[in-house]
Amino acid sequence: MDKPSESGSLDGETCENTASSQRSPVDMPRIERAVREILAAVGEDPDREGLLETPARVARMYAELFSGLHEDPRIHLEKYFTEKYDEVVLVRDISFNSMCEHHMLPFSGKAHIGYVPKGKVVGLSKLARVVEVVSRRPQVQERMTETIANLLIDELDVKGVAVVIEASHSCMTIRGVRKPGSLCVTSAMKGLFRSNESSRSEVMKLIYGG
Ligand SMILES: Nc1nc2c(ncn2[C@@H]2O[C@H](COP(=O)(O)OP(=O)(O)OP(=O)(O)O)[C@@H](O)[C@H]2O)c(=O)[nH]1
Numbered sequence: 001m002d003k004p005s006e007s008g009s010l011d012g013e014t015c016e017n018t019a020s021s022q023r024s025p026v027d028m029p030r031i032e033r034a035v036r037e038i039l040a041a042v043g044e045d046p047d048r049e050g051l052l053e054t055p056a057r058v059a060r061m062y063a064e065l066f067s068g069l070h071e072d073p074r075i076h077l078e079k080y081f082t083e084k085y086d087e088v089v090l091v092r093d094i095s096f097n098s099m100c101e102h103h104m105l106p107f108s109g110k111a112h113i114g115y116v117p118k119g120k121v122v123g124l125s126k127l128a129r130v131v132e133v134v135s136r137r138p139q140v141q142e143r144m145t146e147t148i149a150n151l152l153i154d155e156l157d158v159k160g161v162a163v164v165i166e167a168s169h170s171c172m173t174i175r176g177v178r179k180p181g182s183l184c185v186t187s188a189m190k191g192l193f194r195s196n197e198s199s200r201s202e203v204m205k206l207i208y209g210g
Pocket residue numbers: 100101102139140141142169171172176177
């Protein structure tokens with residue numbers, strides 16, 4: 001199972017899933033075997049009635065939660081509209097769920113995406129679609145933030161991109177240090193948001209008010 005490149009592109013060989021090939025990119029029986037092993041290893045009986053279907057359920061769940069490994073987010077950025085507008089466009093509070101690659105536990109929160117167009121704008125939902133694809137991968141929040149910002153600055157003809165993500169990490173709230181309520185905030189500023197402090201503070205004000 002190959003991973004897409006840093007910008008999220010697909011490997012046509014491994015991600016093939018057409019009606020003719022019927023080849024799924026996710027090895028479901030392998031996940032099922034692994035889940036059975038984990039159940040046995042923690043002292044459970046994988047053959048008791050309540051757990052019989054669990055390995056198959058968990059396999060379907062991982063295929064869903066990691067579906068972004070096999071999707072190319074750039075397809076959502078191909079269409080655009082010509083529009084005479086060169087101020088900030090911000091889509092705030094895009095909810096997402098992703099998976100921490102250290103513990104395979106969810107981190108969940110909101111992404112805020114701002115950009116300044118150069119005469120072309122994208123459909124607002126497409127920004128949320130990019131978040132949706134990128135979030136469905138095992139990762140750390142810093143890389144998720146940077147991946148989204150790089151995709152937008154590379155694929156859109158824009159003056160700048162700002163991505164701010166705030167999330168709660170279950171690996172910090174339900175286990176380990178156990179600090180419910182803690183929030184991790186990351187940001188990636190590209191183009192004029194990186195070079196121009198007043199543009200950066202304008203977008204941060206639009207996100208957080210003040
Ligand atoms: N920078 C960063 N760290 C993360 C993210 N998700 C989880 N972590 C951290 O990854 C670290 C892994 O630390 P380790 O010491 O290897 O693992 P651990 O013994 O389970 O650590 P504890 O969580 O402190 O119990 C922890 O400090 C997590 O809080 C993330 O998105 N970004």
